[in-house]
Amino acid sequence: MNFPKSRDEIARDVLALLPRLRERFGDRLSTSGAVREQHGHGEGVPDSAPPDAVVFALNNEDVAFVARACFDAQVPMIPFGTGTSLEGHVVAVHGGVCVDLSRMNAILEVDADALDCRVQAGVTREELNAYVRAQGLFFPIDPGANASLGGMASTRASGTAAVRYGTMSDAVLGLTVVTADGRTVRTGTRARKSAAGLDLTRLFVGSEGILGFITEVQLRLWGLPEMVQAAVCQFPDLESAISVVIGALQIGVPVARIELLDEVQMDACKRYSKLDEFEAMPTLFIEFHGSPAAVREQVATMQSLAEESGGSGFAWAERPEDRTRLWKARHECYHANLALRPGSALIGTDACVPISNFVACVMETREDVRASGLTAPLVGHAGDGNFHLGIVFDPASPDERARADGLAERVSMRAIRYGGTCTGEHGIGLHRIHQLAAEHAEGVALMRALKDALDPRGIMNPGKMLPEVH
Amino acid sequence: MNFPKSRDEIARDVLALLPRLRERFGDRLSTSGAVREQHGHGEGVPDSAPPDAVVFALNNEDVAFVARACFDAQVPMIPFGTGTSLEGHVVAVHGGVCVDLSRMNAILEVDADALDCRVQAGVTREELNAYVRAQGLFFPIDPGANASLGGMASTRASGTAAVRYGTMSDAVLGLTVVTADGRTVRTGTRARKSAAGLDLTRLFVGSEGILGFITEVQLRLWGLPEMVQAAVCQFPDLESAISVVIGALQIGVPVARIELLDEVQMDACKRYSKLDEFEAMPTLFIEFHGSPAAVREQVATMQSLAEESGGSGFAWAERPEDRTRLWKARHECYHANLALRPGSALIGTDACVPISNFVACVMETREDVRASGLTAPLVGHAGDGNFHLGIVFDPASPDERARADGLAERVSMRAIRYGGTCTGEHGIGLHRIHQLAAEHAEGVALMRALKDALDPRGIMNPGKMLPEVH
Missing domain, CATH: 3.30.70.3450 (Alpha-Beta Plaits)
Incomplete structure (x- = not known):
């Protein structure tokens, strides 16, 4: 991984930014070890690297303020929601400033007749559901974790109900985005469909924080089923x-x-x-x-x-x-799998294939698990052709870790070979960067060009999704 | 409108390219007046500007060949499907080379079990439906015209069945794209969902030819309803x-x-x-x-x-x-409306608003029609909050044209005011460029940055969608 500055230089630059940040954020700025540590990792594979500072944003202007400051100083920024990513999305691999959006938790608007709503990025799916239930509405996208809706949009989450209700790509009508240089941009409209220009909304959905911050989300809602x-x-x-x-x-x-x-x-x-x-x-x-x-x-x-x-x-x-x-x-599958063996850790796989290849891909994978000698329960959103292994391994054993990584890698490559994707819903993050290259080949060059166009200083969540330039 | 070269310079540059093109395309290259004229306009408002040459591509390599040639010479390229756009998408405003994809009409693969298929861009929706019907399948996206599937993807088309089956944004699983500099890139996979990287597929869907050529389309299919x-x-x-x-x-x-x-x-x-x-x-x-x-x-x-x-x-x-x-x-509404008054022309509007604002937007629009003194039947995909006026006017009367344009403009602005979009399904093309700016404000700058990133020489369908730089 590279970035034009070393981790030490970045730490120094963040230090120099602190007065400017403290003036606006007061005690919503933290450099305490505990807060930084807590913001340095998600769930899943135990990667961790703390940011140099954490700010707690309350609104678009807060985020834009941080962005302008970090843009000027060329300091990395990492958006943080609930920290439930399994793929290392929030790990501050280069340090920098973590922008915690969890206090942006206002439900801004619900229109029961139009079946839509607008929320700040930090609202969780359970908070939204609790709020709209009284109006006979619900939001069906359900990745399991009580993730923030901004985080779910950022990773193109889906989950158990996608077979009927689709993914975040289908549920998001529009976004408010803060760019790397601090511009605030509304994408999409409240219309159910639009042919007006490039689809910025769907470019930002699933962009894992590398293009900018998602700060507000306009969502479809559904009537509660009878x-x-x-x-x-x-x-x-x-x-x-x-x-x-x-x-x-x-x-x-x-x-x-x-x-x-x-x-x-x-x-x-x-x-x-x-x-x-x-x-x-x-x-x-x-x-x-x-x-x-x-x-x-x-x-x-x-x-x-x-x-x-x-x-x-x-x-x-x-x-x-x-x-x-x-x-x-x-x-609870995730925790049930961890409990199979005290002290163990998990690597999750996320293969998704055309349904006509689902049996073949699953059966080959099970054979592979058997041959590996590892324990790896299989659970899947079968209607989408998406299945997960929870590969149990001992984090203290380099050999087991290597075998687990090898198995995970083979599952991803098998999914690609079967016309599918290495990740149906968890995202690329830190762990699937070279799998993305295997899956999308020349497409990665286009993604890089788009990233460079919207984040010319390379400060948005660096080290994630795209191979860094060498 | 500007382009770094004048129309005359471009014509000269195309002339210089002809030997290189003729060597590959033979009589699939045409500079005849009739062929150029036929490729200089779509349907709808009678704009027309012929390209300097038309090539008929048979495969990805043909398109890539033209792209490399035009990239080297910085000559505009215009993708052409069936020419049924209502918004001037195929008008060669700067001249250049029109790439007709209608002979790329092979159905490459149908997987009835996976409910998907892959087609060349020139296959029309009726051709696809005739082909898959025997397997108990159908493709429901139905904009009325028997458009090519590549063209429908390019304009994010939808139509009468979108309320149930969605739009091209939902139906396209992946694409083959040829970039402005002649690289061939596969986007997406056959999986029903993916969180792997930036969503290139949905960036190209609806991009109106300004980012590159869509040459193949991977589509969802549905089982014929019982x-x-x-x-x-x-x-x-x-x-x-x-x-x-x-x-x-x-x-x-x-x-x-x-x-x-x-x-x-x-x-x-x-x-x-x-x-x-x-x-x-x-x-x-x-x-x-x-x-x-x-x-x-x-x-x-x-x-x-x-x-x-x-x-x-x-x-x-x-x-x-x-x-x-x-x-x-x-x-046949379009032709029925033209027949209301012999010799007339039509301007179509394409407002789409949240359904809770549909009545208000429609009723205000009808009042506006009445006040305008024009005839303008209203037809709508009501389930999507999308409606069209077919504004009948006499093309020989500048006054009527101005009143028709004024009415169309007010409908678009009203839709935006009601939280919707100026175009639900027809696209921006030549006619709604400043409405896009009204609808998306700062978003247009992001679209421009994306366009510049993927088409640095500005040769892909110039003059469409985005305001040209002055």
Whole structure:
């Protein structure tokens, strides 16, 4: 990794900026070791590098002020939301100033008739859902973590409900962006569609902080479904479970969620989340949304598909508390996997492939896991062709780490070979930079040109996504 | 408009390029007046400026060859599909070389299991639909014109079925792009979602040829719905018709199409397309897709909404030929409007606003039409908050043209004021450049920076979308 200045020079430059920052931010500027440490890492693989200072922004002007100061001094800036990235997005590899947006947590506007809202970047998805629920609305994009909506936009997050409601790329109507040099720009409009100019909104969605700050997000909302039902179905083998998913997609059954867990993952979930009523077998967690008649029809179709594939009868989670328990277990997979082996760490993979290649990619991957001798439960947003391994390894063992990295690498390359992507929803961050090059070849040069155009001094979250120039 | 060279200089430079081009293209290179003239305009407002030469490309390498030649000579290039743009996208305002992609009409791959396909840019949507129909698939994005899929991607087209199936922004999984300097780049993957790097695909979708050539398109496909029903419902006034649309969106009825025609438009359609069974009244054309049970439920909901709003009973078009006749009439609006007055021309508007502002924006616009003294039927993709006026004017009357332009301008500005966009689906092209500036303010500077990064010599479709630098 390179940057025109060394880490020491940057630390010195930040020191010189502090008076200017302190004047505006007062005690919303911190250089304490604990605060810097806390902002130096996300979740996932234990990379960590603290920024030299952290500012807590309250509004666009705060962010623009920091940007102008850092632009003048050519100091790196790292946007920070809730710190739930698994891919090292917030690690301050060159030091610099971390801009914490979590206090930008105002819900600015909700229009129930238009089914849209505008929020500051630090609002979390659960905060938004709690707020709009009384108006009969919800925001369905659900990556598991209670991430900030700005962070979710920055990483093009999706999660369990993407099969029905899409990803952040679909849900974001517009953004407020602060550029590297401190300009504040509104992208998009409140219209559902637009052919007006280059799509700045979708360029910034998924840009991982390397083009500028996302400070406000205009989002689509959905009416709460009249009826919600969740079901669990278990299968003798993984292929049978996947064949049900493919069947559902072929017929176009509008399932709201359809999650695949292999027997290793179900075993971990049973232990960690006390799902005692289920076996450690390949399993689908399914959720249906719609009118009673529509849900009835979807359920009947799915049941007959499951039956044809040798699935168990549906175990129902009709009461909200049962559903919550089920999806909580799904969201706890990460911690359930860590708990498989005390003191372990996890590397997550994020392959996403065309659904016609899903079985082949998953089965080859499972063979690869077996050959590696590692424990790696598999869970997937099967309807999107997206699956994760949680590769358990001992961080104190360089050999295990190397084997885990090797396995993760092979999964990504396999996904690319099958016409898919090395990351369906987690992003590139620090860990997939050379995989991006494998996936996009010449496209990386175009991305670099775009980055240089919007961030000519290279100060926005340097070291992430794109290979640094050597 | 400016370009570093005059039109004469460019003509001279193209002349100098001809031997190099002729060697590769032979009789697929034309400088005949008729061919140049035919490639100098689209549909819609009668702007026209012929390119200095037209080449007919067969593959990526052909396009890259032309690009390298024109890049070296700094000569403008204009991508050309079917020439059905309404906004002057193909007008060769500076001259240069038009690259006609219509012979790039191979369907490269269809994967029925993955519900996707890859086509060359010149394949039209009707050609694709004819091809995949036998596999039980269809491609729903339907702008009316039988446009090329590359052109539809370039203008972020949508049309009547966007309310259910989205726009080209949603339907395109990836692209092959040839850059201004002749590099061939694949964007995206076949995966349904990806968080891998900057979203080049969605940057090129809607880029109107100013960033490079779209030469191949990877598209989502959908399974043919089990059942299709179309209905017509007429209303005493426009507000009542719109209230049915809003009601449907609120409840989340997944209508496949819901088109609004005002009484002036219905009158024009009755005359031109012989829709004798209907009155010249505000009207909704609705289409339902789904299983028989799902369609039954949607129909019942829509009927009760229509009844509450004083709508007529549903007139059914259940047989395919009746449906075809109905949608043909809808697609013929443009010609129906021209036929209202022999020798007239049309200016189309393309406002798209949040649905909660749709009634206000439409009613103010109708008042504006009345005050203008012009004839301007209104038709809209009501489910998207998108409506068009077809402003009829006498091209021989500067006064009428000025009044028509003024009305169109006010409609765009009104849409922006209501939180929407001046163009939902037609694009900026030649005609909305200053409206883009009104809509996106500082965003236009970012678009310019992106354009300069990918097209440093300014040769890709110059004079379109972005204000030229003075």
